[in-house]
Amino acid sequence: xSSSENLLKDMISGKSMTASQQIGLTVRxxxxxILAQISSIVMQYIDASMVGRLGANASGAIGLVSSTTxxxxxxxxxxxxxxxxxxxxxxxxxxxxxxxxxMKQGLIIALCISVLLALIAALISMPLPGWLGGEAAxxxxxxxxxxxxMLGLPALQMNSIAGGMHQSSGNMxxxxxxxxxxxxMDVIFNLFFIFPTRIVNLSIPFLSSVRLAGSQxxxxxxxxxxxxxxxxxxxxxxxxxxxxFTMPGLGLGVAGAALGTITAEAVTCAIMVTALLWKNRTLxxxxxxxxxxxxxxxxxxxxxxxxxxxxxxxxxSAYVMSTKIVSPLGTIAIAANSFAVTAESFCYMxxxxxxxxxxxxxxxxxxxxxxxxxxxxxxxxMGLGVSVMTIGGVLMYIAAPAMIGVLTxxxxxxxxxxxxxxxxxxxxxxxxxxxxxxxxxxGAGDTLVPSCMNFASMWCVRIPLAAILAPRVGLxxxxxxxxxxxxxxxxxxxxxxxxxxxxxVFEEK
Numbered sequence: 001x002s003s004s005e006n007l008l009k010d011m012i013s014g015k016s017m018t019a020s021q022q023i024g025l026t027v028r029x030x031x032x033x034i035l036a037q038i039s040s041i042v043m044q045y046i047d048a049s050m051v052g053r054l055g056a057n058a059s060g061a062i063g064l065v066s067s068t069t070x071x072x073x074x075x076x077x078x079x080x081x082x083x084x085x086x087x088x089x090x091x092x093x094x095x096x097x098x099x100x101x102x103m104k105q106g107l108i109i110a111l112c113i114s115v116l117l118a119l120i121a122a123l124i125s126m127p128l129p130g131w132l133g134g135e136a137a138x139x140x141x142x143x144x145x146x147x148x149x150m151l152g153l154p155a156l157q158m159n160s161i162a163g164g165m166h167q168s169s170g171n172m173x174x175x176x177x178x179x180x181x182x183x184x185m186d187v188i189f190n191l192f193f194i195f196p197t198r199i200v201n202l203s204i205p206f207l208s209s210v211r212l213a214g215s216q217x218x219x220x221x222x223x224x225x226x227x228x229x230x231x232x233x234x235x236x237x238x239x240x241x242x243x244x245f246t247m248p249g250l251g252l253g254v255a256g257a258a259l260g261t262i263t264a265e266a267v268t269c270a271i272m273v274t275a276l277l278w279k280n281r282t283l284x285x286x287x288x289x290x291x292x293x294x295x296x297x298x299x300x301x302x303x304x305x306x307x308x309x310x311x312x313x314x315x316x317s318a319y320v321m322s323t324k325i326v327s328p329l330g331t332i333a334i335a336a337n338s339f340a341v342t343a344e345s346f347c348y349m350x351x352x353x354x355x356x357x358x359x360x361x362x363x364x365x366x367x368x369x370x371x372x373x374x375x376x377x378x379x380x381x382m383g384l385g386v387s388v389m390t391i392g393g394v395l396m397y398i399a400a401p402a403m404i405g406v407l408t409x410x411x412x413x414x415x416x417x418x419x420x421x422x423x424x425x426x427x428x429x430x431x432x433x434x435x436x437x438x439x440x441x442x443g444a445g446d447t448l449v450p451s452c453m454n455f456a457s458m459w460c461v462r463i464p465l466a467a468i469l470a471p472r473v474g475l476x477x478x479x480x481x482x483x484x485x486x487x488x489x490x491x492x493x494x495x496x497x498x499x500x501x502x503x504x505v506f507e508e509k
Contacts, residue, residue, distance in 0.1 A: 008170045008364065011373065022373075026357060026380050032176030033167065034353030034388070039176075039183040041345040046187055047257045050194050052339070052408035058254050059408060060331040061141035063338025064134040067319035069149055072117055074312025076157040079110045082305025084164040085442055086297065087283070088360050091169055092367025096282055103165050103276070103283050104291045105298065107158070114157035121150030132320065133327035134334075144255040152262030159269040162276045167356050168363065169282040174275060182268040189260035196251030201244045304447050311451035318458040325463075325470050326478055333475045335408065336416040340479070343403040343417070344424055347392035351432045354385035355439030362443030371506045378440035378497060385436035386429050393428030396421065420479040427483040430490025437493035446502035453496065457489040 011017060011025065051058045083106030090099035125147035129139035159182075163175035250256060277285050326337050358381035365374035396403070404417035441450050462485035469477025496502070 011361075011364070011368070011370070017373075022376060023380055023384075026354075026361065026377065026384055029170075029172045029357040029360060030354045030381070030384060032172040032174075032353075033356040034350045035176040036163070036179040037349035037353040037356075038346065039179040041342070041349045042183045046183070046190060047261060049407045050190050051254060051257050052335075052410075054194075054253055056331050056335050056408075056410055056413060057138050058141060059335040059338060059413070060135075061129075061138040061254050062145055062257070063334045063341075064129055064132055064138060064142045064323065064327070065146040066338060066341070067316060067323045068128060068132070069146065070319055071313065071316030072121055072150060072153060073156065074316050075117060075309055076110070076114060076153070076160055078305045078309030078312055079106075079113050079157065079301075080161040080164045080305075081308045081442060081447070082106075082301030082303075083110075083161065084168040085304050085359065085363055085445060086300055087165055088168040088363025088443060089367035089445075091282055092364030094368075097289075099169070100283050100285070100289065101292055101294070102297055105293055106161060106165070106301070107273070108291075109298075109301070110157050110161045111154060114154040117157075118150055118153040121153065122147060125150065133324050135327075135331060138331065141254040145258045148255050148258035149262060152258075152265060155262060155266040155269045159265055159272055162269070162272040164356075165276055165283060166272070166280060167360055169280055170360065170364070171280060172357065172360070175272065178268050178272055178275075182264045185264035185267060186261055189263045190257060192248065193250050193252050193256030193260045193263075194254075195247070195249040195256075197249050198247050199244060200247045300445075304442070304445055307447040307451040308442070311447075311454050314451070314455045315458055318463055321463050322466060322478060325466050326475065329470065329474055332410075332412050332416065335410070336404075336413045336420065337475055337478070339404050339407045339413065340417040340421045340424075342407065343400070343421055344396065346403070347389060347396045347425075347428055348431055348435065350392060351385045351389045351435040352439075354381055354388065354432075355435050357381055358385075358436050358439035359443040362440045364443075366444050366505055369506065371503065374444070374506075375500070375503065378437075378443075381440060382433060382436045382494075382497065386432040389428045389432035389435075393425040396428070397425035400425075416475060420475055423476065423479045423483050424486075427486035427490075430487040433490035434486070434493040437497045440497060441493075441502050444502045444505045446505070449496065449501075450493065453492045454489070457485055457492060461485040461488050 008025065008029075017025075047062070051062055083102055086102050087099045087106075090096075090102060125143050128146060129142040132142075134142055163179070166172070166175050252259060276283060323334075326333055358378065361377040361381065362374050365371075365377055400418040400421040401414065404414045404421065407417075408414060438450050441447070462481050465481035465484060466478045469481055471477075473480075
């Protein structure tokens with residue numbers, strides 16, 4: 001058993017913990033979750049970078065439907081939250097048998113809902129780009145990307161909920177490792193699916209020296225024979241300029257980016273679910289255990305998850321509205337906006353890693369009846385999240401041109417994307433506060449009021465302000481509105497956490 005799991009057991013059993021132990025536990029739980037979130041963004045970054053090599057239209061196609069993919073993904077997050085919070089609280093209360101039954105119910109419900117959502121997405125895939133106001137030149141590519149990506153939604157959902165259940169039981173490491181592995185597979189699959197079969201030249205100057213040295217040592221005839229055999233195996237040849245070889249590929253373009261990601265997610269999902277069912281120390285299956293659907297569990301899942309689902313719908317519908325505000329600004333603006341959102345993810349996704357730790361820690365404290373400790377862990381995670389994202393915001397401001405430059409060779413897109421990204425850097429500490437506080441509140445089962453706060457923040461601040469500013473200052477106005485709204489949202493969530501109405505859950509227990 002890892003030191004993190006030992007500390008978690010000490011925490012929920014009521015043993016005294018020093019401040020340094022509490023902070024250390026928070027950091028240890030957060031780091032794997034942060035790595036998992038970063039790997040997810042790296043995967044999106046890789047997709048965007050590879051597709052960016054296909055031109056502005058290809059990039060714009062993905063950017064056009066990205067907000068809608070987030071909407072469907074958000075609904076999956078709601079299902080995940082409804083069950084993982086209950087598992088964290090059951091584990092904290094020492095009710096492992098109950099936690100296992102919640103896990104089994106959650107997996108089945110999540111699979112059924114994700115299949116239904118995938119079918120709905122497939123039905124709207126053709127008209128969707130038109131609804132979003134996309135230019136005719138990118139509508140077909142956008143439809144293809146959305147269709148392929150959404151057909152893989154069950155794999156995304158099961159990967160998400162299985163990873164969340166690992167985290168709720170205190171195992172943060174495995175999801176982090178598997179998501180890093182998923183990122184590596186995504187690179188490999190994308191290289192094969194996106195681009196056609198092609199000749200690749202890698203400039204590796206030392207190869208020539210190695211070859212000459214080998215000829216002198218083993219004889220020119222033997223070296224040439226070896227080189228001929230190697231060429232036959234990998235269809236490559238060395239020259240004074242490096243290594244040239246044939247890279248196989250299907251040349252599916254934008255659709256290939258979606259297929260590469262989904263294939264990587266499917267492989268990761270299979271491993272994640274298998275580990276959950278047979279290897280997880282707390283939740284693994286045992287002989288003689290039967291699945292029972294309990295009305296109370298399902299009702300609580302709806303009570304916790306429904307507000308999160310509503311929140312995700314509200315947030316993503318606001319993102320869709322933002323896309324409609326950006327669309328009239330042209331393909332360059334759409335692509336720059338999409339790339340800037342992807343680049344910004346490197347800054348805020350670590351915050352979501354800390355959020356996962358906050359949900360686990362507060363949830364298990366609530367289950368164990370540790371009121372004072374739950375308050376302390378909420379603020380410790382808040383401090384960690386704000387610190388991490390503040391540093392990230394500074395780095396993002398400095399490195400904005402390079403971050404966008406990796407994604408596209410188009411100079412106009414790069415300049416515009418870097419400029420708007422720097423606007424957003426100033427909001428990152430406040431954004432961190434809203435992200436981590438939301439996770440702590442979820443751990444206590446407090447999801448309704450935070451969802452209403454997100455609704456008010458998005459639809460009463462960001463969307464109206466963006467609609468006013470976009471026609472006047474273009475994409476800059478959209479990102480100024482985003483910056484203002486995130487600062488406002490951070491203040492709202494910090495106030496909610498400080499007033500401690502979420503701690504009424506202890507009175508109910």
